[in-house]
Amino acid sequence: MPVKTGAPPDIGTALADAVSMFDATLTGVQDGDWDTASPCSDWSTRDVVGHVIGTLCKVALIARGEPTQSAPSQPGDAAAGDAVKAWRDAAAAARTAVAEADPELQVDTPAGRQNLARALAFPVSDVVVHAWDIAAATGRPLQLPDSLLAHIVYTCAQVPEAALRGPGRIGEAQPSAPGADDTTRMMAWLGRDVERWATADGAGAPANRNAATDSAELLALDRAHVWHPFQPMPGVDDQLLVTEAEGVRLTLADGRRLIDGMSSFWAAVHGYRNPVLDKALAEQASRFPHVMFGGLTHEPAIRLARTLVDLTPDGLEHVYFCDSGAVSIEVALKMCLQYWRSSGRSEKRRMLTWRRGYHGATLHAMSVCDPDAGGHASWQGLLPEQVFLPAPPASSATSLRNATADPTRTEGEQIDPEYVEAMTRTVAQHADELAAIIVEPVVQSAGGMRFHDPGYLKVLRELADEHDVLLVFDEMATGFGHTGALFAADHVGVTPDVMCLGKTLTGGYMSMAATLCTTRVADGIRRGERPVLVHGQTFMANALTAAVANASLGLLVEGDWKGDVARIERALRRGLQEAVHLDGVVDVRVLGAIGVIELDHPVDKRMTEAAVDNGVWLRPFGNLIYCLPPYVCTDDDIARICAAMVAAASVGADPNPPRH
Numbered sequence: 101m102p103v104k105t106g107a108p109p110d111i112g113t114a115l116a117d118a119v120s121m122f123d124a125t126l127t128g129v130q131d132g133d134w135d136t137a138s139p140c141s142d143w144s145t146r147d148v149v150g151h152v153i154g155t156l157c158k159v160a161l162i163a164r165g166e167p168t169q170s171a172p173s174q175p176g177d178a179a180a181g182d183a184v185k186a187w188r189d190a191a192a193a194a195r196t197a198v199a200e201a202d203p204e205l206q207v208d209t210p211a212g213r214q215n216l217a218r219a220l221a222f223p224v225s226d227v228v229v230h231a232w233d234i235a236a237a238t239g240r241p242l243q244l245p246d247s248l249l250a251h252i253v254y255t256c257a258q259v260p261e262a263a264l265r266g267p268g269r270i271g272e273a274q275p276s277a278p279g280a281d282d283t284t285r286m287m288a289w290l291g292r293d294v295e296r297w298a299t300a301d302g303a304g305a306p307a308n309r310n311a312a313t314d315s316a317e318l319l320a321l322d323r324a325h326v327w328h329p330f331q332p333m334p335g336v337d338d339q340l341l342v343t344e345a346e347g348v349r350l351t352l353a354d355g356r357r358l359i360d361g362m363s364s365f366w367a368a369v370h371g372y373r374n375p376v377l378d379k380a381l382a383e384q385a386s387r388f389p390h391v392m393f394g395g396l397t398h399e400p401a402i403r404l405a406r407t408l409v410d411l412t413p414d415g416l417e418h419v420y421f422c423d424s425g426a427v428s429i430e431v432a433l434k435m436c437l438q439y440w441r442s443s444g445r446s447e448k449r450r451m452l453t454w455r456r457g458y459h460g461a462t463l464h465a466m467s468v469c470d471p472d473a474g475g476h477a478s479w480q481g482l483l484p485e486q487v488f489l490p491a492p493p494a495s496s497a498t499s500l501r502n503a504t505a506d507p508t509r510t511e512g513e514q515i516d517p518e519y520v521e522a523m524t525r526t527v528a529q530h531a532d533e534l535a536a537i538i539v540e541p542v543v544q545s546a547g548g549m550r551f552h553d554p555g556y557l558k559v560l561r562e563l564a565d566e567h568d569v570l571l572v573f574d575e576m577a578t579g580f581g582h583t584g585a586l587f588a589a590d591h592v593g594v595t596p597d598v599m600c601l602g603k604t605l606t607g608g609y610m611s612m613a614a615t616l617c618t619t620r621v622a623d624g625i626r627r628g629e630r631p632v633l634v635h636g637q638t639f640m641a642n643a644l645t646a647a648v649a650n651a652s653l654g655l656l657v658e659g660d661w662k663g664d665v666a667r668i669e670r671a672l673r674r675g676l677q678e679a680v681h682l683d684g685v686v687d688v689r690v691l692g693a694i695g696v697i698e699l700d701h702p703v704d705k706r707m708t709e710a711a712v713d714n715g716v717w718l719r720p721f722g723n724l725i726y727c728l729p730p731y732v733c734t735d736d737d738i739a740r741i742c743a744a745m746v747a748a749a750s751v752g753a754d755p756n757p758p759r760h
């Protein structure tokens with residue numbers, strides 16, 4: 101059996117295996133050996149057994165969620181009299197306690213709060229270490245079962261690499277590096293011997309050895325070579341290493357399991373390893389993965405286009421498949437530019453948008469992002485210069501601070517006449533040079549998780565029609581239910597000329613986006629000198645991706661997404677209420693399956709850590725702690741996400757903010 105090191109083996113199995121291995125080593129101990137010192141340390145075998153009994157008492161206490169200080173600490177005493185019987189009693193008690201333990205238990209350890217498997221990993225390894233002691237003292241080889249080897253390799257992988265290069269004998273353990281505790285010293289010793297065991301019994305040895313430092317090594321390689329979004333190179337932030345994900349939970353290399361409060365960034369709404377999506381992927385893989393889309397076509401793409409036309413607002417009839425969100429914005433802008441060029445009005449080439457927008461990271465998409473956040477000043481001459489309105493006024497209807505906030509708010513009540521006036525003036529003033537108005541409807545996500553009244557979309561539609569400008573809705577984030585309507589445009593029944601979709605489209609499995617347009621736009625482009633849309637991509641309409649997207653939309657349409665989002669909205673309102681009165685909290689707002697805590701200070705790493713300590717993955721940014729939970733979250737999952745957000749918000753402002 102190959103040793104699997106990606107995830108921690110079940111802690112109950114590891115304990116059982118450690119116990120039987122330790123037991124096997126005791127059978128060879130001669131009467132005279134009990135009280136002579138082991139060559140590995142100055143402990144006698146009786147001391148070692150006594151120490152292991154103490155460790156097992158600790159295991160039992162940890163498994164019951166009790167403080168561990170009360171465990172016996174005098175090695176010799178614990179194994180006085182019949183050492184083997186005392187040891188077997190302790191082992192039985194520890195195994196019972198672990199079998200009855202709540203696997204979700206959070207345990208306070210010197211290294212911080214940990215889940216049960218993590219808190220027990222070291223004590224279980226400790227039992228193995230001492231089996232090694234006795235085997236060495238009695239001159240016999242030690243056979244490690246694969247499950248235990250995996251457990252130890254896994255546990256060692258949690259230790260910083262520097263510690264693994266530490267001293268080779270427990271008795272010689274050097275004074276630890278600053279901050280390292282006994283556990284680290286012990287694991288340093290363990291790490292060395294994992295190598296020896298792996299080499300000695302030859303079972304898949306090289307792979308095992310490598311695995312011991314897999315996580316540490318991978319993360320070092322990650323920092324050296326892999327660029328993460330909006331981050332420097334080499335990397336400075338430690339990323340969390342994900343090894344598995346199922347349902348709404350991510351499993352990290354160190355065994356921690358986190359509820360994904362971000363749905364992989366507005367995407368994995370049906371959860372990971374969803375059987376329906378997995379099946380769609382496998383079935384398509386058994387036919388063909390991809391074919392070029394120039395001159396060839398296929399059922400998954402055709403069906404997907406038809407479904408999108410059916411689901412989106414009436415009038416959007418034609419679908420262009422893209423391989424990412426930013427590309428679908430490029431395509432949308434190109435459609436608008438080509439439309440006016442084909443209509444003989446090529447002077448209409450600027451875009452109008454409001455500030456605080458985000459539309460993707462490619463250059464033309466960047467030109468319509470918020471000019472301050474996008475640093476437009478430093479890109480002068482490179483980015484097309486667009487027309488900007490102030491950011492739309494934020495709606496207060498979604499704020500939990502607002503005692504009268506009503507989640508079933510009536511649309512159009514919060515329109516600010518002055519802002520409408522500014523919109524009207526600006527569109528009229530630039531009408532001759534404007535190709536399109538492009539906005540994120542209802543939610544400005546990257547621009548601050550700001551919600552505005554959907555009534556402004558109606559105003560934009562009227563202005564666009566009146567002044568002969570096209571209207572583009574970027575529903576990459578808002579599409580497929582997040583705001584409580586299937587599309588943000590549905591809140592007010594407005595059809596844009598062009599709509600961009602992505603993120604949730606594939607249920608978070610793969611990258612795909614789509615740009616939809618009306619027949620007016622398609623016809624306009626066709627009338628031109630060059631009647632084609634001048635755009636193409638190698639992996640357009642990838643069949644695997646389209647098959648998964650079809651399955652994902654099937655789950656949405658046939659399931660109760662509306663009920664789920666409404667249920668999550670209620671649970672978020674309940675769970676985040678507590679945050680309203682926290683120090684440093686400016687606003688708490690909820691719209692559909694989106695929950696936001698806005699702070700009066702910037703977020704920092706400690707807030708992510710607080711969330712992770714609470715078993716939840718969040719990615720705070722700016723001065724926002726927010727969540728976009730998968731629709732398959734239970735109420736209990738949402739309560740945990742809210743608790744993690746509140747814990748993160750309670751961290752407070754950084755007393756020593758980094759200086760730039």
Ligand SMILES: *Cc1c(COP(=O)(O)O)cnc(C)c1O
Pocket residue numbers: 424425426427429458459460461540545574575576577602603613
């Ligand atoms: C994420 C996002 C994009 C960009 O999509 P990518 O797939 O990251 O390129 C564009 N617009 C909005 C509103 C988004 O949320």
